[in-house]
Amino acid sequence: MAKMALGNLRVLLDGLAAGPACLVTVASTRGSAPREPGAWMAVFADRLVGSIGGGHLEWQAITEARRRLAHGADAGPMRCALGPSLGQCCGGVVHLGFERLSAVDAPGLARRLAPRLQPVALFGAGHVGQALARVLAPLPFALTWIDSRDGIFAPDPPPGAVCEHSEPVQGAVPALAAGSRVLIMSFCHAEDLELVAACLRRQRAQQDLRFIGLIGSQPKWAAFSRRLRGRGFSPQELAQVTCPIGIPGIAGKQPEVIAVAVAAQLLQTL
Structure with missing residues (x-):
């Protein structure tokens, strides 16, 4: 929810002062999906902030985010079909965006991710x-x-x-x-x-x-x-x-x- 997201945003901005993170965003969905476009989580090397939901979907996104964080590059979006390959039966499709973040990105994130109340x-x-x-x-x-x-x-x-x-x-x-x-x-x-x-x-x-x-x-x-x-x-x-x-x-x-x-x-x- 939005105020929870506002609290998560503060935690994310504070965390970026100590080290980089990979922002995972639900870019778009088709059919049944666990979260709506715009939902996000920030993946640090040792912790998470926020959630994109979906159990195995989120676990796979965390793994991919940490891989990209370790290699220091964004490799484009990822398409995830919510079917047997993920151990799920929703049948929808989720497109995830990945973005490497550092402290210099904090002012723009505060404006971009602030929830509408x-x-x-x-x-x-x-x-x-x-x-x-x-x-x-x-x-x-x-x-x-x-x-x-x-x-x-x-x-x-x-x-x-x-x-x-x-x-x-x-x-x-x-x-x-x-x-x-x-x-x-x-x-x-x-x-x-x-x-x-x-x-x-x-x-x-x-x-x-x-x-x-x-x-x-x-x-x-x-x-x-x-x-x-x-x-x-x-x-x-x-x-x-x-x-x-x-x-x-x-x-x-x-x-x-x-x-x-x-x-x-x-x-x-x-």
Whole structure:
């Protein structure tokens, strides 16, 4: 995932200061393949950073990368058929690129391999919010975490999370990045209602929020719907809100279980 890839990129750049590596990149694929084009791993003489997946495919790529690293030259791409010769039955084809790297390549790599993160705005730093922030940390999202309460955020939030205080909390909605996935789980229903209303007003004006999710039950959403209709929001506008949030079929109510279900739902929006 993207933030994991960002961590791997930092490890790669630090490693190049001590010695060369061979960058193995999935250049293209056809049919079933273990990873997507752009996936990469860096092969040093004594360690690995990242992964291109595929079990025997990756083992073969590591062997080839170390051979090229030892000989000091790039010999062009390698075609790998995911069939019996690799002990696999996927049936696809993967083309791998190999590139020898040294410390002088670090600035260009930082620009080239940095992952693209999609914005998520998480309103609420309660138990579910905390669990969700931890689950989202290695995923391809840029998290803005917002609460109206002072001192609610831990001094060591999950990597990459930007913590903000907003009072009133709905005042943060107009400044959210375009394309944000918004998750609403504040400490009280009154705040939740104002947040939903603020998101719908933004949608009415800009239609640029990718997802609006509200934690709660069907009775909670029925009550919210009545109040929002009373404020002039149409059924079509209310249909933009997902409540309850989380992929169907996961019944657990523990914060960590809810967090996994919501994170999986966000991944479906990519």
